[in-house]
Amino acid sequence: MSRINDTFKKCESRNRAAFVAYITAGDPDFKTSLKIVDAMASGGIDILELGVPFSDPLADGEANQLAAERAISSGMTARKVLDEAREIRKKHPKLPIVLFTYMNPIAYSGNFKSFCKKAVESGVDAILPLDLPPEEDADLRKTIEDSGLSTVGLIAPNTPKSRIPLLCKNANAFIYYVSREGVTGEGNSFTANFADSITEIKKHTDLPVVVGFGISTPDHVKAAASTGVDGVVVGSAIVRRIEAMSKGIESMSAFKIFISKLCDAAKK
Template sequence: MSRIQQVFEQARARHRAAFVAYVCAGDPDFETSVEVCRALLANGVDILELGVPFSDPLADGLTNQLAAQRALESGMTAARVFELVKRVREFSQAPIVFYTYYNLVFSNGVDAYVRAARAAGVDGILTLDLPPEEAGEVTAACRTHGVDTVFIIAPTTPDDRIPAIAKATTGFIYYVSREGVTGVRDQVASNIPQAVARIRAKTNLPMVVGFGIGTRAQVAEVAAHADGVVVGSALVNCVRENLADRSRIAPAVAARAADLSAGAQRAKA
C-alpha cells in the first residue's frame, strides 16, 4: 500500500477528509521553502502538493503565477526541486505529490524524470496539461518506478470520460471544482455534492476537491463530501504577505494551515 493510500485510509478511520496543501517549491527561496514545508506538515497537512515552478503555468491564477516567478528568480531548477524534496524527507514521511506541467517532465526524459522524482522521495505526479489518453509514457514510467498518478476531472468532463481517467489514475482523482484557474473565492462551487456523487458512480478511487477553497468553513463544507480537500492560494498568500520579513513566512503558514486543517474534521456519526 502506498503512502497516499495509507493517508486516505487513516483519514477515514479518524472521521476526517485528508487535508492537501499546495505551495510552490522554492517560493520565495530555497531555505524558506523548506521551512514552509516543515510548518505545513507540522500543522495538520496530510499530503504536501509541491508546485514545480514553470514559466508558463497555464492552470494557475495570479497568486500561484507570481509564486512560480519568485521561485524561478531565486534560482529554482528541476534539480533543486528534487533537492527540496530530499530535505523534506529528512523530517517527514508524509506523501509528496508534484503539481507540474508536461514540458518539465518531457524535456528531461520521462523515465529519467520519474525515476529521479522517486529517488528524491516523491509519491505522486499530477501533470496538469497531460490528458490520460496521451499519458501512456508517463503512466508506464510511474508504474515502473512506484510513483502514483493523479489526474483531473473538471465540471465539464463528460460522464463517459470518467472511467478512462480513473483507469489511468493510481493515487487519487483531483476534482477541479471550478472552471478557470486557481485562486481564492468567496464561496465554494455549489454543485460539489452532485459532482462527487457523479464521479463516485464511476470509480472507487479517493477523490479530492480543489480550486477556490480558502477558509476553514469552506474546507469543512467540502470535507463533508470529498475524501480530501486541497488549499493552495490561501497558503501561498501567506508567503506573499510576509516577503518584507521572510522570518515571518513559516509561522504565518503554520497558523493558517492549522486553522484550515481543522475544517477537515467531520462530526462522528
C-alpha cells in the same frame, strides 16, 4: 503509494477529510520553502502537493503565477524540486508528497524516465501531470508507473461523463476534482455544490477523491469536507500567505496558526 493509502485510511478512521496543502517548490527560495513545509507539517497537513515552477502555468491564477516567478528567480528548476523533495522526506518520512506539474519543465530537464526514477529516489509518492491528455499518454503513463510513481487523475466540472471512466482508470493514487471552471485562485465566496459530481466519479473508482480550486478559508474547507470528498486542497490562499511572509508582512508563527485552522476544519 502506501503513504498515500495509509494517510487516507487514517483520516477516514478519524472521520475527517485529508487536508492537502499546495505550495510552489522554491518559493520564495529553497531554504525558506523547506521551513514553510516544516511549519505546515507541524500545523497538521496530511498531504503535500509540491508544484514544479513553470514560466507559463496556464491553469494557474495570479497567486500561483507569481509564486512560480519567485521560485524561478531564486534558481529553482525541476531537478532542484527533487532536491527539495529529498530534504522534506528526510524530516517528514510519513508525509505523502505529490508533484503538481506541467510537462514542459520536466521535458526541459532532460530524460522523462530518468526524472521519474529520481523522483521516486527523492521520496516523491505521486505525480499530477496537468497537461497530459489521457488519450495520448499511454507511453508516458507507463514510464511513470514503471518508475514506481503513482498518478493522480484530474476531473473538471465540464468533463463529459463519457470520459470519467477513462480518467479514473488512468489514475492509481487519487482523483483530483476541480470545484469550478477556470484557473486556480482564492475566492471570497465558495459554494460546495459538487456533491452529485463526486457521487458520479465514485461510481467509476474506489480511489479517494479530493476537491480543490477556490477553497481558501476554514469555512470553505468545512463546506467541502461535508460533501463526502476524501480530501480538500488549499493552494492559492497558502501561496498568498507565503508571499506576505516574503515581504515581511506575516510571521511564520501566524502562518502556522492559519494552516492549523484549515486542517481542523477538515473534520466531517
